[in-house]
Amino acid sequence: MICAPAFAQHEHMPMPMPAQKPQKPMQHDLASDFLMQQASGTSHDPAAASPHMSMTMFEGWMVMWHGSAFVSQVVQSGRGGDQFFSTNWAMGMAERPLAGGHLMVRSMLSLEPLTVGKRGYPELFQTGEGLIDRQHAHDFFMELAAEFAVNLPKQTVGYIYAAPVGDPALGPVAFPHRASAAEIPQAPLSHHLQDSTHIASSVLTMGAKQDAFGVAISGFHGREPDNDNRWNIDKGHIDSWSVRGTWDPNPKWSAQLSTGHLHQPEREEAGNIQRTTASIAHSTGDWSSTLVWGWNHKSDHDAHALLAETNRRFKVSNYLTGRFEIVRGVRALTGGYTKDLFRSRDLLGGVGGNVTVYRAPGEHPAGFYLFARLRSAAAAHGDH
Numbered sequence: 001m002i003c004a005p006a007f008a009q010h011e012h013m014p015m016p017m018p019a020q021k022p023q024k025p026m027q028h029d030l031a032s033d034f035l036m037q038q039a040s041g042t043s044h045d046p047a048a049a050s051p052h053m054s055m056t057m058f059e060g061w062m063v064m065w066h067g068s069a070f071v072s073q074v075v076q077s078g079r080g081g082d083q084f085f086s087t088n089w090a091m092g093m094a095e096r097p098l099a100g101g102h103l104m105v106r107s108m109l110s111l112e113p114l115t116v117g118k119r120g121y122p123e124l125f126q127t128g129e130g131l132i133d134r135q136h137a138h139d140f141f142m143e144l145a146a147e148f149a150v151n152l153p154k155q156t157v158g159y160i161y162a163a164p165v166g167d168p169a170l171g172p173v174a175f176p177h178r179a180s181a182a183e184i185p186q187a188p189l190s191h192h193l194q195d196s197t198h199i200a201s202s203v204l205t206m207g208a209k210q211d212a213f214g215v216a217i218s219g220f221h222g223r224e225p226d227n228d229n230r231w232n233i234d235k236g237h238i239d240s241w242s243v244r245g246t247w248d249p250n251p252k253w254s255a256q257l258s259t260g261h262l263h264q265p266e267r268e269e270a271g272n273i274q275r276t277t278a279s280i281a282h283s284t285g286d287w288s289s290t291l292v293w294g295w296n297h298k299s300d301h302d303a304h305a306l307l308a309e310t311n312r313r314f315k316v317s318n319y320l321t322g323r324f325e326i327v328r329g330v331r332a333l334t335g336g337y338t339k340d341l342f343r344s345r346d347l348l349g350g351v352g353g354n355v356t357v358y359r360a361p362g363e364h365p366a367g368f369y370l371f372a373r374l375r376s377a378a379a380a381h382g383d384h
Helices: 030-037
Strands: 038-040 054-058 061-076 083-098 101-109 121-128 131-135 141-152 156-166 200-210 213-221 240-250 253-262 273-283 287-297 302-314 318-327 330-343 347-359 366-376
Touching: 030 038, 030 083, 030 101, 030 141, 030 156, 061 121, 083 121, 083 141, 121 347, 121 366, 318 347
Parallel strands: none
Antiparallel strands: 054 061, 061 083, 061 366, 083 101, 101 141, 121 131, 141 156, 156 200, 200 213, 213 240, 240 253, 253 273, 273 287, 287 302, 302 318, 318 330, 330 347, 347 366
16 A cells, blocks of 8 residues: 655645734724814813714815804893894814824814804803803804824823914813703803903914823913904914813813913903812713812902803703802802704704702792704714
C-alpha cells in the first residue's frame, strides 16, 4: 500500500486564517464633543440635555441650526399691562477639524426688535436697561463668534473664544438656552443678577477642561446693549472681566461658580457691579431642572436673587414647567403646560400657557400667558 505524500493529505484541509488585530473601541474626540455641548458662549447644559437642533455635512463642515419662537398673549392684573408679541431666536453653527483641533463658528439672530419693540413686553417687577415692569427685547445680533478647541494631554481640552457679540464666562447658561426654561417664554426676574451678560460686546475667552473640571477667564465690554437701537452691533473696548469654574461629574449634572467685574453696565444707573453666581443643573433628557443664585454688589447696595426652574416632558408630547424666584423682596411662582400638536423631522409646534403669582409688600398681582411655540426638535430623545 502506497501512502500519499504528506502535502496531499492536507490539500483539502482549511488553511489557518492570519491573526486578526483586536479592533480598538471608537474614541470620541474630546475637543469636538466639548464644542458640541455648548449652549451659549462657552456655557453648557448637562450633556444628557441634548440640544434641539438639526445637522448635515457640507464640504467637510458639520452644519447645525436650531431655534425657538413663541407667539404670546400676556394679561396681567394690578398695575401690569397686556400685550401680544413674539420672543424668538435662531442659531446657525458650523464645525470642522482644523490645524490639529476643531473650529466652530456661530451666529445667533433674533427678530425681537421688530416683534417685541423698544418698550419690551410687560413683566411685573422686572427691571433692567432703563425699563420698569417690562422685559427688554434682545438685539438682532445675539451672537457672532468663532471658537477653536484642541485636545491636550491628560484628557484635557484647551479653547479660545472670540466674539464681537457673545457670551463671556459669567453665570449659568442664559435663559433662552437653558433646557429647564425651554417651555417658558418670559424672562426670569433674576435675569439682570444672573445671566444678562449673554449679549456682550468685544468678548474674548480662554479656558481649559480636564475630565470633570473646567476653568475659563474672559475680557469683554461691560455696558449692556443700547435699547435705542437693537439692530446694530454695539461696540466698546474691553473694560470688564470674569472667571468661571465648572464641574460636570457625569452627563446628568453640571455646576458652575463665577464672578465678574462689570464696568458701568447700566446706562440709566451709574456705577460698577461685581456679579457673583452659582448654579447647578440636572437633566435626564426628558426632565431638566436648574437652581441659580446671583449677587450684584455695588458700592452703595447689594442685590440677591434665587431661582429654581424645571421642565418635565412626559408621554412624548407633553411638558409641565415651573419656576420659583426670590428677587429684591419679590416672590414669583410660575406654573405651566405645553402640548405638541405638530411634529416633523426638524420642527415641533405646540400650544401652551402659564400662570405667575407674585408676592410683594402690599401687592399680590398675577400674570397669565397663552402662547403658540415652534422650535427645532431633539433627535436624541425620539422627537424624529
